[in-house]
Amino acid sequence: xxxxxxxxxxxxxxxxxxxxxxxxxxxxxxxxxxxxxxxxxxxxxxxxxxxxxxxxxxxxxxxxxxxxxxxxxxxxxxxxxxxxxxxxxxxxxxxxxxxxxxxxxxxxxxxxxxxxxxxxxxxxxxxxxxxxxxxxxxxxxxxxxxxxxxxxxxxxxxxxxxxxxxxxxxxxxxxxxxxxxxxxxxxxxxxxxxxxxxxxxxxxxxxxxxxxxxxxxxxxxxxxxxxxxxxxxxxxxxxxxxxxxxxxxxxxxxxxxxxxxxxxxxxxxxxxxxxxxxxxxxxxxxxxxxxxxxxxxxxxxxxxxxxxxxxxxxxxxxxxxxxxxxxxxxxxxxxxxxxxxxxxxxxxxxxxxxxx
Amino acid sequence: xxxxxxxxxxxxxxxxxxxxxxxxxxxxxxxxxxxxxxxxxxxxxxxxxxxxxxxxxxxxxxxxxxxxxxxxxxxxxxxxxxxxxxxxxxxxxxxxxxxxxxxxxxxxxxxxxxxxxxxxxxxxxxxxxxxxxxxxxxxxxxxxxxxxxxxxxxxxxxxxxxxxxxxxxxxxxxxxxxxxxxxxxxxxxxxxxxxxxxxxxxxxxxxxxxxxxxxxxxxxxxxxxxxxxxxxxxxxxxxxxxxxxxxxxxxxxxxxxxxxxxxxxxxxxxxxxxxxxxxxxxxxxxxxxxxxxxxxxxxxxxxxxxxxxxxxxxxxxxxxxxxxxxxxxxxxxxxxxxx
Numbered sequence: 001x002x003x004x005x006x007x008x009x010x011x012x013x014x015x016x017x018x019x020x021x022x023x024x025x026x027x028x029x030x031x032x033x034x035x036x037x038x039x040x041x042x043x044x045x046x047x048x049x050x051x052x053x054x055x056x057x058x059x060x061x062x063x064x065x066x067x068x069x070x071x072x073x074x075x076x077x078x079x080x081x082x083x084x085x086x087x088x089x090x091x092x093x094x095x096x097x098x099x100x101x102x103x104x105x106x107x108x109x110x111x112x113x114x115x116x117x118x119x120x121x122x123x124x125x126x127x128x129x130x131x132x133x134x135x136x137x138x139x140x141x142x143x144x145x146x147x148x149x150x151x152x153x154x155x156x157x158x159x160x161x162x163x164x165x166x167x168x169x170x171x172x173x174x175x176x177x178x179x180x181x182x183x184x185x186x187x188x189x190x191x192x193x194x195x196x197x198x199x200x201x202x203x204x205x206x207x208x209x210x211x212x213x214x215x216x217x218x219x220x221x222x223x224x225x226x227x228x229x230x231x232x233x234x235x236x237x238x239x240x241x242x243x244x245x246x247x248x249x250x251x252x253x254x255x256x257x258x259x260x261x262x263x264x265x266x267x268x269x270x271x272x273x274x275x276x277x278x279x280x281x282x283x284x285x286x287x288x289x290x291x292x293x294x295x296x297x298x299x300x301x302x303x304x305x306x307x308x309x310x311x312x313x314x315x316x317x318x319x320x321x322x323x324x325x326x327x328x329x330x331x332x333x334x335x336x337x338x339x340x341x342x343x344x345x346x347x348x349x350x351x352x353x354x355x356x
Numbered sequence: 357x358x359x360x361x362x363x364x365x366x367x368x369x370x371x372x373x374x375x376x377x378x379x380x381x382x383x384x385x386x387x388x389x390x391x392x393x394x395x396x397x398x399x400x401x402x403x404x405x406x407x408x409x410x411x412x413x414x415x416x417x418x419x420x421x422x423x424x425x426x427x428x429x430x431x432x433x434x435x436x437x438x439x440x441x442x443x444x445x446x447x448x449x450x451x452x453x454x455x456x457x458x459x460x461x462x463x464x465x466x467x468x469x470x471x472x473x474x475x476x477x478x479x480x481x482x483x484x485x486x487x488x489x490x491x492x493x494x495x496x497x498x499x500x501x502x503x504x505x506x507x508x509x510x511x512x513x514x515x516x517x518x519x520x521x522x523x524x525x526x527x528x529x530x531x532x533x534x535x536x537x538x539x540x541x542x543x544x545x546x547x548x549x550x551x552x553x554x555x556x557x558x559x560x561x562x563x564x565x566x567x568x569x570x571x572x573x574x575x576x577x578x579x580x581x582x583x584x585x586x587x588x589x590x591x592x593x594x595x596x597x598x599x600x601x602x603x604x605x606x607x608x609x610x611x612x613x614x615x616x617x618x619x620x621x622x623x624x625x626x627x628x629x630x631x632x633x634x635x636x637x638x639x640x641x642x643x644x645x646x647x648x649x650x651x652x653x654x655x656x657x658x659x660x661x662x663x664x665x666x667x668x669x670x671x672x673x674x675x676x677x678x679x680x681x682x683x684x685x686x687x688x689x690x691x692x693x694x695x
Contacts, residue, residue: 066592087598099593103611112607113597160597170596 002077002167005039009072032058034224043198047215055224056204064093092161093170098153100145107141113164131163150178169201220244242348251314258308264341267316272323278336286333429668436662448669457645461653469628472567476624480575487580505573513637516566520552556646567628575620582616618688
């Protein structure tokens with residue numbers, strides 16, 4: 001177990017001719033990571049969440065030692081490891097592709113890190129069987145990676161990461177290669193697995209459902225900067241700026257312009273006026289133009305008036321709300337006052353609540 | 357050919373009713389607005405034959421016919437002076453088996469091929485690493501590396517003939533300047549020259565060196581393709597797993613380029629095995645047949661010596677190994693597809 005910390009980390013890619021061919025085509029002097037300060041807790045599950053190209057993977061690779069930062073430091077357990085190669089950092093990484101060695105059997109894949117560290121044979125066999133047992137893949141040890149399903153490959157990659165008992169786990173979108181059904185069960189397993197071994201884990205994803213479900217805390221990144229760090233509830237209920245407010249949540253938070261501020265409220269808090277159980281509701285006039293019925297929930301699209309400028313918004317009506325709502329009609333909706341969030345229209349940052 | 361008439365190729369393949377020559381759509385009754393029709397460009401069966409025909413003709417005329425001729429000549433008494441065909445059975449084979457030079461040529465062919473193949477693969481892998489590396493001025497290095505492969509064998513062999521000259525060899529000059537040659541007590545002896553092509557062992561080494569020199573770039577380019585095809589993740593996973601440079605090289609990189617390296621090795625083998633220009637230009641088979649190979653011996657016997665029957669019989673011994681090499685290449689390629 002360990003605490004990972006990055007201090008004022010900057011990673012700049014020099015664009016054409018740069019060493020990273022895959023994810024930075026034609027980037028010319030791009031700051032993938034732009035002054036990030038971040039610190040995990042002991043044994044914490046920290047999720048880096050952000051859209052494609054926000055620098056989350058680069059940040060993870062810098063922690064792993066696969067990228068050298070342009071400026072700033074990486075610390076593991078209080079030691080500066082910035083200049084050290086990956087092997088010296090006691091980190092284990094699971095890649096998006098799993099990167100299993102295709103010519104080696106599952107067993108040989110799992111013992112590879114142990115052989116690299118010069119562990120003696122009987123000891124590493126014992127360790128490999130322990131890791132395989134923990135992930136329930138003992139029966140696959142003789143197979144080659146190409147004979148495995150996606151879920152099995154993911155377990156092998158996890159076993160290979162686990163077997164060395166690393167100080168830190170780094171996971172780069174490990175679920176994105178699985179189909180939707182498998183992803184849900186793998187997510188659950190991943191969480192239980194981490195709770196069992198209690199190793200500090202940094203997990204990169206662009207999927208907010210994974211982030212909300214897995215993370216002890218979520219760090220939301222955009223354009224190389226950390227926008228907000230906090231537990232899932234906080235990031236969802238109290239977004240630090242409009243980027244976080246609209247990136248997390250599906251449908252995203254409604255933002256209504258009003259005298260230099262943006263008034264934000266979640267679609268699920270915008271309900272027909274009679275349904276809002278709040279001592280102090282804010283009434284919103286809603287001219288409905290479309291209703292989507294989505295497995296129980298209803299998404300109501302329309303133009304809101306009364307909060308600020310007339311703005312197109314979305315309301316999410318849970319299945320328990322059966323008030324009739326039809327397209328082309330005008331309704332009175334309401335939002336509990338304590339659910340309103342205010343953002344500066346210019347900077348997008350949170351501001352003090354004001355009277356609506 | 358008139359555009360309104362169906363072509364011969366059209367009539368012989370497929371349904372005649374649907375056969376429209378190219379261009380009929382514009383001029384005939386099947387123009388815009390007509391019923392949908394199959395056109396020549398849509399008929400893959402016919403197209404396959406049309407496109408395959410040139411190469412089939414080429415292979416039949418320039419590979420199959422000469423091969424059958426060679427088998428025929430090997431069983432005949434055809435000579436340059438008397439081209440009439442008379443069946444002699446295995447007499448030519450008997451004659452070449454009785455000739456120790458044939459066995460020496462056969463041995464040399466295998467020796468040269470095996471040694472050059474190993475060196476070509478090892479050096480090709482090293483060169484491939486240089487070719488994929490990212491550094492300033494790599495285009496110049498790439499250009500220089502590929503140069504030997506782009507030079508015609510005959511020309512480069514002549515250049516090597518001068519390099520290895522018995523009196524004016526620049527290699528000897530360098531060795532003399534370094535004090536390794538030409539002074540009493542020097543490592544390579546007190547003589548002023550090494551006689552690269554005059555001493556049997558040195559001549560064999562020289563032939564191998566030129567083969568390696570000219571085929572390594574090809575192997576390097578083939579293996580470079582293999583190296584580039586390895587996902588970057590694989591190297592990074594090995595790094596994070598704590599593997600050092602040599603472990604990554606021998607446990608990850610080399611196993612993953614192995615099928616491609618096999619193709620490079622087999623290409624190297626085939627080109628060395630079938631080449632006679634290097635031997636012909638450098639040593640002419642000498643000294644005293646020390647560098648004689650099957651191809652050069654078949655040429656001396658069959659063309660220079662005029663005994664076409666014996667020349668053909670000798671050349672036929674190239675066939676079994678080339679067949680084995682072709683099978684091995686195809687299997688290596690299949691292994692790459694399976695992965």
